[in-house]
Amino acid sequence: MIAGAVRRLTEAGVASPRFDAEELAAFVLGVPRSRLLLADGFDDDHEARFDELVGERARRVPLQHLTGVAGFRHLELAVGPGVFVPRPETELLAGWAISAAAGLAAPIVVDLCSGSGAIALAIANECPSATVYGVEREPLALAWAQRNAAARAAAGDRPVTLVQGDATAPDVLAALNGTVDVVVTNPPYVPDGSTVSPEVADHDPAAALWGGPDGLDVVRRLLDRTSALLRPGGVLGIEHADVQGGTLPALVRRHADFDDVADHRDLAGRPRYTTARRRKLAG
Structure with a gap:
């Protein structure tokens, strides 16, 4: 068989x-x-x-839609129509965020464009001292994240606070401005017109994929929101397409509020995510 x-x-x-x-x-x-x-x-x-x-x-219905689950680091997450299926390469970005948070006594972490909640829930699972927030705009995706968050809380993980809203909007999590230690995001970054597999084109939600002509339209708007959320010295991690290993770090470097910009490769050696630090206040 x-x-x-x-x-x-x-x-x-x-x-x-x-x-x-x-x-x-x-x-x-x-x-x-x-x-x-x-x-x-x-x-x-x-x-x-x-x-x-x-x-x-x-x-070409995604395997995860047929089984109803997607593995992500140490978790099994419920997924299905209406939510982006988390990818193995994103586990590296989540691992970076976990390491960044683990060195702090009581870190505050924000996951923007949270989707199924994969990154936020992995952080809560592996860094129980962290207070974790996830922001997701799309109602269907948020419902999957809420389902996963409830299951992880029932399993004993620290609860994650999920917020519906546009991750680029100034009023989203505004009460946290200037206090966040780590911001992590896997935003829509696929350049318009790119060729993608049928599993992606026909089943992943368009709002989680397409990022404008160069794929960076959402990232441009996220940088200002992230700058406001982070405390001086706080850090940012952004996943990107392998064709953006030069353009996305350059975009972050041009933003006045960030320094220590670096790009990181995945296990196949492809550019995968960019990290940066919120500049510390002079003096």
């Missing part, structure tokens, strides 16, 4: 056909993929359900 699914997914152009076939088989059987070889075989109901799911995946 799995071998046949792998062939079917390969013919459909799925990037990881064996992994996806095994994940779907494990999902149908109700076991972790690591235990798949020890599971009992499919009965007729399992076979029918597996065939149905493989057909959906061959039509």
Whole structure:
């Protein structure tokens, strides 16, 4: 069954056909993929359900929409239509934010454009001393984030405060202005007209993807909001496309309120996120 699914997914152009076939088989059987070889075989109901799911995946419905979950660092998050599926490369940005917060006694962290809540919830999970806020504009995405936040709070993680609003608006979290230690964001950054996979084009919400002609329209507006939120010496991390490894750091450097700008690569060696520090007050 799995071998046949792998062939079917390969013919459909799925990037990881064996992994996806095994994940779907494990999902149908109700076991972790690591235990798949020890599971009992499919009965007729399992076979029918597996065939149905493989057909959906061959039509390029995201794997995470079919299983209902996406792994992110140490978490399993609920995802589905209306929310951006968190990517493994974003785990590096979350790890940077966790490290930055972990060195502080009682850090305040803000995740802008929070989506499913992946970054905010990972920080709350791995840095329990942090007070974490997430901002998301889109109602459907916010509903997924709220669901995930409730599940993590029930599991014993420190609660995350989620706010609906435009992350670039001056009134969003205005009461925190000048007090935040870490701002992290995975904003819409795909340049308009870019070629993306069917999983992205047809299923990820457009509001989470497209960032204008050069992909940086939202980032430009976020920099002023971030500058207001951060305390002097606070730090910022922004994910970006691999084609923006020069343009996004240059944009941040041109902003008068930031210094110590650096770009960071992912595990494949591609430019992935930019960090900076809010300038300290003179004297």
